[in-house]
Amino acid sequence: MKRLLILGGTKEASQLAIKAATISNVEVRLSVAGRTTQARYQVGVTRVGGFGGVPGLIKYLQDDAIDILIDATHPFAAKISLHAAVAAKELDLPRLMLIRPEWLLQAGDNWLEVDSIINAAKILEENAKRVFLAVGRQQIIHFAYIDNIWFLMRLIEPPKQDDLIPKGSVILDRGPFKLIKEKELLIEHQIDTIVSKNSGGDATIAKITAARELGIKVVMVNRPQLPLGERVNNVEDALRWLLLLKNALWCSSLFFFSQILLAR
Ligand SMILES: NC(=O)c1ccc[n+]([C@@H]2O[C@H](COP(=O)([O-])OP(=O)(O)OC[C@H]3O[C@@H](n4cnc5c(N)ncnc54)[C@H](OP(=O)(O)O)[C@@H]3O)[C@@H](O)[C@H]2O)c1
CATH class of the missing domain: 3.40.50.20 (Rossmann fold)
Structure with a gap:
């Protein structure tokens, strides 16, 4: 054995x-x-x-x-x-x-590639007003100091009581996500930028496809x-x-x- x-x-x-x-x-x-x-x-x-x-x-x-x-x-x-x-x-x-x-850049994508979550937060300050943050609960603290941007945060579980979270709304959901629903979400919240880790896989790719189809920027965090x-x-x-x-x-x-x- x-x-x-x-x-x-x-x-x-x-x-x-x-x-x-x-x-x-x-x-x-x-x-x-x-x-x-x-x-x-x-x-x-x-x-x-x-x-x-x-x-x-x-x-x-x-x-x-x-x-x-x-x-x-x-x-x-x-x-x-x-x-x-x-x-x-x-x-x-x-x-x-x-x-x-990993996900690969395709024609029609507008990605700003960064090498860390910290750099994603830095680049946002000059580039976005309404951001869909899809980086997981552990990482949202890196955006909590930004006060000129509204964030839509999608988490699997609610933030803990002492978690520092950015200004905006939290929604709870877990993949796999459908393209049509992702487009509806982005339109409903007037999102101009998505922050995503380049996790790869099918379960969470719909937001990246939705961004391409709607002409929305993606701040893509490259892998460590x-x-x-x-x-x-x-x-x-x-x-x-x-x-x-x-x-x-x-x-x-x-x-x-x-x-x-x-x-x-
Ligand atoms: N870990 C996951 O399941 C997971 C899933 C989805 C996304 N991510 C993403 O990955 C990034 C880092 O996450 P992370 O803190 O979980 O990973 P990490 O930074 O690689 O690991 C931190 C610590 O968590 C423990 N750990 C991690 N994976 C483990 C496993 N499979 N079995 C037992 N212990 C494990 C280890 O603790 P000890 O040093 O005490 O052994 C490790 O040192 C984040 O961006 C997160 O969103 C992680």
Whole structure:
């Protein structure tokens, strides 16, 4: 039996966990940060919450005898990816990154690309009046000091009592979002600019398409640097990698035991 830890928090991680659990002799564990309380997990063993930095992750990997690590976290969750890379290297564990493709600029798009949320906030001050902020609860504080812009903030869960939030309205919703609804929302609130992370994927792309069709600017936050290492961009390729690896590990275990028997 080989034990696989999937670092999740994405739709792809959950899909991979479900499919990997059907592979013989592979036991799957899925770990999520627990950023939303309403998340639905569909695989057997799931752990929620941080490990306690690299030392905590190393301890978990050792205590739970993990053989294989797949980092299928959100493309903006760069810290946990770095921790995974360091811990896997330390323990000599095979590690794969599953990273969904990013959205690409298309004809008709009006993107202002920035390399951080902080720079997104800076660039807005001169470029926008009514902004649709689709960056997640953790990041809205970066816009809270701006007082000459009205913000429409879409969050999965309501802000916490002591969260600092920008001037404007909060709506609660979670993807996937439909193009027609996104267009209605942008028109209803007279939005002139959207702020989005380049998360990629289908679930939240409708706002980007809507912006293109309505001639609305997008301040697009480019992805952070992720650690080096083997990577795939879809669940099927991650499964293929896993199967190949499992077979290779299986063969080396058989070879190891046959050597012991021969030596007797
Ligand atoms: N994490 C998600 O599920 C998620 C989903 C959607 C979007 N994002 C976006 O990614 C950006 C950074 O988010 P973030 O703070 O969650 O990530 P992060 O900055 O990479 O991670 C911060 C800490 O959260 C814990 N953590 C993250 N992912 C984990 C996992 N799969 N299992 C266990 N612990 C995990 C780790 O704590 P320890 O150091 O204590 O181990 C990690 O050091 C934000 O822009 C956020 O909106 C994240």
